[in-house]
Amino acid sequence: MVALRSATRKRSRTGSGARQPGQAGRRRMAGSSWFWLGFAAVYLLVPLYSTLQFSLQTGAHQYGLGWYGYILRQPAFRQSFVLSLRLALETVAISLLLMIPTVYLVHAWLPKLRPLMEFICTLPFVVPPIALAVGMIGLFQGAPALISSTQILAFAYVIQALPFTYRSLDAGMLSIDISTLNDAAQSVGASWRQTLWSVILPNLRSAILASAFLTIAIVLGEYTISSLLLFSTFAVYMQQIGTSQAYAAAALAILSFFLTWLAMLGIFFISRRVGYRSAVGMTR
Amino acid sequence: MNRQAIRWLGTVPFFAYTAIFLLIPTGEIIVQAFRNPSGSFTFSNVRGLFDAQILDAFETTIKISLITAVLGGVLGLFVAQAALRQGGPLWVRPVLTTFAGVASNFAGIPLAFAFVATLGSTGIVTQLLNSLGLHIYSHGFTIYGMIGLSVTYMYFQFPLMVLIISPALEGIRPQWREAAVNAGASSRQYWRLVGLPAILPSLLGAMVLLFGNAFSAYATPYALSSGYINIVPVLIGEAVNGDLSADPQLGASLAFGMIVVIAAAIAVYAVLQRKAARWLR
Numbered sequence: 001m002v003a004l005r006s007a008t009r010k011r012s013r014t015g016s017g018a019r020q021p022g023q024a025g026r027r028r029m030a031g032s033s034w035f036w037l038g039f040a041a042v043y044l045l046v047p048l049y050s051t052l053q054f055s056l057q058t059g060a061h062q063y064g065l066g067w068y069g070y071i072l073r074q075p076a077f078r079q080s081f082v083l084s085l086r087l088a089l090e091t092v093a094i095s096l097l098l099m100i101p102t103v104y105l106v107h108a109w110l111p112k113l114r115p116l117m118e119f120i121c122t123l124p125f126v127v128p129p130i131a132l133a134v135g136m137i138g139l140f141q142g143a144p145a146l147i148s149s150t151q152i153l154a155f156a157y158v159i160q161a162l163p164f165t166y167r168s169l170d171a172g173m174l175s176i177d178i179s180t181l182n183d184a185a186q187s188v189g190a191s192w193r194q195t196l197w198s199v200i201l202p203n204l205r206s207a208i209l210a211s212a213f214l215t216i217a218i219v220l221g222e223y224t225i226s227s228l229l230l231f232s233t234f235a236v237y238m239q240q241i242g243t244s245q246a247y248a249a250a251a252l253a254i255l256s257f258f259l260t261w262l263a264m265l266g267i268f269f270i271s272r273r274v275g276y277r278s279a280v281g282m283t284r
Numbered sequence: 285m286n287r288q289a290i291r292w293l294g295t296v297p298f299f300a301y302t303a304i305f306l307l308i309p310t311g312e313i314i315v316q317a318f319r320n321p322s323g324s325f326t327f328s329n330v331r332g333l334f335d336a337q338i339l340d341a342f343e344t345t346i347k348i349s350l351i352t353a354v355l356g357g358v359l360g361l362f363v364a365q366a367a368l369r370q371g372g373p374l375w376v377r378p379v380l381t382t383f384a385g386v387a388s389n390f391a392g393i394p395l396a397f398a399f400v401a402t403l404g405s406t407g408i409v410t411q412l413l414n415s416l417g418l419h420i421y422s423h424g425f426t427i428y429g430m431i432g433l434s435v436t437y438m439y440f441q442f443p444l445m446v447l448i449i450s451p452a453l454e455g456i457r458p459q460w461r462e463a464a465v466n467a468g469a470s471s472r473q474y475w476r477l478v479g480l481p482a483i484l485p486s487l488l489g490a491m492v493l494l495f496g497n498a499f500s501a502y503a504t505p506y507a508l509s510s511g512y513i514n515i516v517p518v519l520i521g522e523a524v525n526g527d528l529s530a531d532p533q534l535g536a537s538l539a540f541g542m543i544v545v546i547a548a549a550i551a552v553y554a555v556l557q558r559k560a561a562r563w564l565r
Contacts, residue, residue: 033366037376040363040442044387047398047439050408054401102298109291120302125493126546127310128500130517131539134524135309138316138536159306192291217389223503224392224517228524238393239507242400250401253394257386264385268378 172207316536360445428509
């Protein structure tokens, strides 16, 4: 590897004068690059392989899909999964309803509010989910109808998704020429609601879809808040299975990994179209 | 009503929502941290944070977060840089980006299971190492110890770094390297004098984010250790939901302590970034 690296260096040093500007970086990929990429691949793939092997192990040296069938037959699995899926869709709906008009108004008409909005939308990084759960329990214990309904989870997840939703929509708004679109819409007599619905929204489709996929991935894996508020979401069910049945738990982990893949592939195909990236989420 | 007033009104739902579900609950933590069960003001909850077990929990949590933020940050930087290098196959970058997105979101409970299957006492890699004569469990390794936890956290830490730092690395213009190379700089000199200073602010910011990410992790350590590891989020979970030991005041003061630590990390970052900015000028 050392020899390879010094060879590359020598070549680029002697060859750079003869090349076109901007071409100096175009040389063969160095051995060290392959080393780091290989290391990353091993780190990311080995635990997956191990989990897969665990999940397929139905007996001593016996392999099959038995654990997957077992999981899918559990009523508790279906209930918890449906609950998480419902919460994911509700979270996406509330997030978008709340954020799209606000981000639009701030970008188009109220730029003075942007720093405040940005500050609020970064706060969920400062207040960890577990701390937020403590605060919500303290605050809403006087409102049992709210705290004992699963609805509260969707409300909390909107906060968890806030930094990502905001960043995605903010970047989306910045990438379109909002004032020209506004002026054009206004010159034909559109109100701000009409402008938002039929001019801005279609232009934000990629940003909206990307943030929706990321939100779904976050909510489907969320454990902290739902376990503290004593609800049986998908992740809470997974944890309970894990305490008694390691192999079934591995099958659940593979299922969950597959779902995360689907969401990220969705983001990847959207971002490939518009050259836009926002897969930075944190489930913890 | 004039137009501008209607626009202001349009932002009310957002501010009301974040007030109810983010700002006021955060205020509630702080209020409860300074209040005794009967409702009057007290310092005793916060003084209780200086109990030996709790201090130990804060120390362990901060250590794991620092280690995985720095190691994850450096590894993520190298991996991102390797993928951005020209000359490799074109599929490397999209595959890495998508995989990093999956890995940084694949945290919590399933990640804990994955590492039990890998490095648990009957895990695949543990068995492989055993057959090679390396018995890590007889050398004090456990998947729910500090090393095991750090190795597990790295699974989401370094991919997160890849995602955050790639845009900054892309911002480095090839002309800078050409200029450095033409002036006779080696690759090492180029990075030390040009490349690294240029991305230093982003690098520091990303590491603070990684620190906070590990510091607030709850699901992964809880599932790995069945709640037996002494770190702050697990203590909070116990204080809130513990069968025998429910203590909301302790939970609130621990949560308050977490917010203070993260705020301190951000303050350190702000100071460092200002220094870095001055140095760049």
